[in-house]
Amino acid sequence: MHTHLQQRLEEGTRNLLINCAECTPGQKVLLVYETENDGYYDPALLDEVHKTAEHLGLITQSYGVPLARDVTDPDDNLVAKMLEADCTVFLARLGDQIRFRTKDASKKQIISYALDCEMLASPFGTIDYSAFEDLKQLINAAVASAKEIHVTCPAGTDFKGKVGQATSQIGDVTRKRFPVSVFAPVPASDFRGSVAQRGFLTGTGSHYYSPWSCEIEDTLLVNFDGSRITGFEGSAKDVAAARAHYEFVGNKYGIDTYYVHSWHAGIHPGCEYKTAAGRHFERWSGSAFGNPRLLHFHTCGAYPPGEISLNVLDPSIRLDGLALWENGILRIDRLPESAALLEASPDLAKVFQSPAAMVGQAACGNLRYR
Numbered sequence: 001m002h003t004h005l006q007q008r009l010e011e012g013t014r015n016l017l018i019n020c021a022e023c024t025p026g027q028k029v030l031l032v033y034e035t036e037n038d039g040y041y042d043p044a045l046l047d048e049v050h051k052t053a054e055h056l057g058l059i060t061q062s063y064g065v066p067l068a069r070d071v072t073d074p075d076d077n078l079v080a081k082m083l084e085a086d087c088t089v090f091l092a093r094l095g096d097q098i099r100f101r102t103k104d105a106s107k108k109q110i111i112s113y114a115l116d117c118e119m120l121a122s123p124f125g126t127i128d129y130s131a132f133e134d135l136k137q138l139i140n141a142a143v144a145s146a147k148e149i150h151v152t153c154p155a156g157t158d159f160k161g162k163v164g165q166a167t168s169q170i171g172d173v174t175r176k177r178f179p180v181s182v183f184a185p186v187p188a189s190d191f192r193g194s195v196a197q198r199g200f201l202t203g204t205g206s207h208y209y210s211p212w213s214c215e216i217e218d219t220l221l222v223n224f225d226g227s228r229i230t231g232f233e234g235s236a237k238d239v240a241a242a243r244a245h246y247e248f249v250g251n252k253y254g255i256d257t258y259y260v261h262s263w264h265a266g267i268h269p270g271c272e273y274k275t276a277a278g279r280h281f282e283r284w285s286g287s288a289f290g291n292p293r294l295l296h297f298h299t300c301g302a303y304p305p306g307e308i309s310l311n312v313l314d315p316s317i318r319l320d321g322l323a324l325w326e327n328g329i330l331r332i333d334r335l336p337e338s339a340a341l342l343e344a345s346p347d348l349a350k351v352f353q354s355p356a357a358m359v360g361q362a363a364c365g366n367l368r369y370r
Contacts, residue, residue: 005121012114012125013052019129020178021087021110025057030085032078034092035064040283041091042116049089049120061085069208071097082107090175096205096286099175109175115287123270123351124179124290131345132180132268138337139183139267139324146319149191151295153315154327155219159193181271181290185262185304188297192225194233195297195310199367201245202281204298204305209252213281214245215369222310229258229299246300249308255301262304265295265315267330269355277360278370284360285309291359293328313359313367329355 017023031053033046046062053060063081065074074082074094082088087108090096095111114120143149143163150160163186197220202213220234220242229246232239250257271290275283289296295317297310314328322334332338332352342349362368 005117008121008126009048009117010052010055012120012122013049014056015126015129016049016089016110016112016114016120016178017053017056017058017087020176021089021108023053023056023058023087026059027086028059028061028084029053030081030088031060031062032088032090032092032094033062033064034067034094036067038067039280040067040093040115040286044117045112045115045120046091048117049091065092065094067093067208068097071207073098082109093205093208093282093286095175097207099177110178111175112178113181113287113290114179115283119272119287122272123347124268124272124356125270127179127270127347127351128345129179131341131348134341135267135332135338135348136180136183138332138335138341141337142319142324142335143183143186148320149186150318151193151312151315152318153196153295153312155196155198155313156221157194157196157312157315159191159195159224161188161191161193163187164190179268179271179290181268182264182266185264185298187227187262188224188260189226191263194221194223195312196221197242197310198313199362200278200281200369201242201308201310202277202285204307204309205282205286206301206305206307207253208282209249209307211245213369214241216241224260227260227302229260246308249300253301253307255303255307257300259299259302259306261298261302261306263295263297263310265317265325266290266292268292268351269330270351272356272358273360274358275360276362277367278362288360291356292325292330293357293359295325311367313361 090111114125200213218235220238223231232242268290273288277284295312295315298306300306300308317325
């Protein structure tokens with residue numbers, strides 16, 4: 001491996017294990033990896049994290065798990081291993097599937113959304129975890145204090161509302177995300193309007209059903225009022241496809257089919273996804289969301305993250321008229337409170353000056369099914 005890339009990869013792994021997991025020499029780290037070989041997690045990632053962990057004086061153990069198509073709690077053997085370890089790092093979709101569950105969350109657990117060595121070695125993986133944790137708190141506070149939030153996008157998204165409760169009360173994940181990719185989910189209960197969808201509807205990474213995605217050929221408007229989808233607007237074909245997909249998923253799991261739980265957007269401009277989303281929807285859904293060019297809703301199911309994700313490309317998010325997101329660009333410099341953070345973290349400031357542009361778009365520049 002190229003020396004510079006190896007150095008960046010080690011830097012990203014230290015960020016994961018030291019800055020995020022807060023491990024210290026002599027501690028036991030359990031690396032849970034996925035035994036599936038479908039291109040979701042890079043198999044080389046496990047070896048690289050293991051190698052750097054050993055150099056850091058950590059005692060590592062690996063534990064392979066298959067992909068569970070439906071959400072399940074960790075099996076008893078894995079739970080026992082997790083209780084023996086000081087920290088568990090998930091390089092497997094299982095961590096993402098149980099991220100909102102409180103069971104077996106008493107020991108430190110980290111979910112890696114850096115899915116391969118390139119992502120871990122990029123600014124997405126190497127910029128100090130704590131800098132983005134601080135940034136998240138600034139954005140949480142700004143969102144929670146806004147009297148009106150107005151979201152639009154070039155495709156026709158247009159909804160308004162406010163946060164009805166402090167973001168500290170919102171059901172955020174029970175495990176730590178690495179890197180910090182999104183602000184706390186905003187309940188949809190006090191919002192109403194339309195969410196424009198182009199390309200597809202797809203899953204959230206909760207259950208893995210089939211088909212997991214359905215094609216949207218033109219532009220579909222998903223109208224909602226509070227926590228309810230009230231209808232679809234678009235071509236007859238797209239409306240029928242959307243209704244059929246929602247009904248299929250809702251009936252399969254016996255859940256509130258048209259429930260709208262919450263929404264949030266990416267906050268990490270170092271998050272880059274270079275492959276078109278349609279080549280691997282599950283992988284795209286599990287990683288690209290961290291870029292500020294993407295905002296997503298949790299729908300279909302009265303629980304986070306729901307089962308169907310609505311995805312908005314290049315949102316503008318105005319807080320009391322202030323465009324904190326402007327056509328997919330997070331203008332954190334417009335928050336006066338961010339000045340000290342940007343000054344204290346040159347790497348953070350640099351990535352905002354040159355944000356990653358690739359978030360899974362097709363050659364046409366839009367999100368597409370194929």
